[in-house]
Amino acid sequence: MRRKGFTWDSTNQTYIPAVTSADSILEELDSGAPFKAEMIIKRFEEMGDEADPRAIARSFDFSDHRELGEYMESRNLFWDSDKKNYALRVDHSGDDKPEEMANLTAVVFQPTDEQKESLKSLEPYLPILNLLLQNKDRLVTLLMPQSGGALPRYAVPGKSVTQSIYMSEALTRLMKEYCDSRNLKQRDVIDVALIEFFKRYGYQREVDKLLGKC
Known part of the structure; x- marks a missing residue:
């Protein structure tokens, strides 16, 4: 069954206005940080305490960490020494009262008829937008440039056990050379x-659960 002006919400198992659905997806995709900046933040998260701002800057085609910092600040992202990463800076210095802000939102941010029509035109693309949104982390990982050689660290829980595996002599030699160097x-x-x-080939959720991310 299909209702004009509505789209099926698989999460809530009901029909919802197409404009509301499209607006919600676009708002969630726009997290407040440009995509490249989000990739930089993710690189700092992955490397943790071993993150080298100079190396990360070079891997994203910046001349040095200062240029990287200027780029992030231009996106309203500033260095958080506690998190050891960049984060959005929220200005709480305004004196506007909550009711005044609510009135401002109601008056200024109401979509125009033209904007509503534009959102309606996105209805055919809602399934692919949902798919992209659900796999956002994987897309960021795939699109990130290769690191300069720093190996990510994962705190894998559980005790260590001995596991014998067979691999080619050439691969064994490469791994030994890599580890030694x-x-x-x-x-x-x-x-x-x-x-x-596992993350790349269908076990992202299981890996997140193993590492305590969900």
């Missing part, structure tokens, strides 16, 4: 390789 344990490489594999 970067002073790493082979277990670190295996952990990262498996986690990245």
Whole structure:
């Protein structure tokens, strides 16, 4: 069954106005930070305490960390020393009363008829927008430039067990050379390789649960 002017909301199992659905999706996609800036924030999160602003700046084609900082500030993102990452700065200095702000929102931010028509035209694209939104983290990971060699660290819970595997002599030699050159344990490489594999090929939710992200 299809109702004109409405679209099916699979989450709530009911029909909702198409304008409301489109507006909600677009608002959620626009998190307040440009996509490139969001990728930079995610890189800092992944590297944690080992994050090197200079290396991260170069990996995103900035000349140095100062240019990276200027770019982030131009997007209203500032360095948070507690989080050791960039974050949106919210200005709470305004003296506007809550009721005045509510009136301002009601008057200024009401969509025009032209905007409503534009939102209605997005109805055919709502399924793909929903899909992109549900896989936002995976898309960011896939689109991020390759790091300059810094290995991400994952705090995998549970005790260690011995697991014998067979691999080609050439791969074994490459892994040994890589670990020796970067002073790493082979277990670190295996952990990262498996986690990245699972995240990319259908086990994102299971990996998030394992790492305590959900």
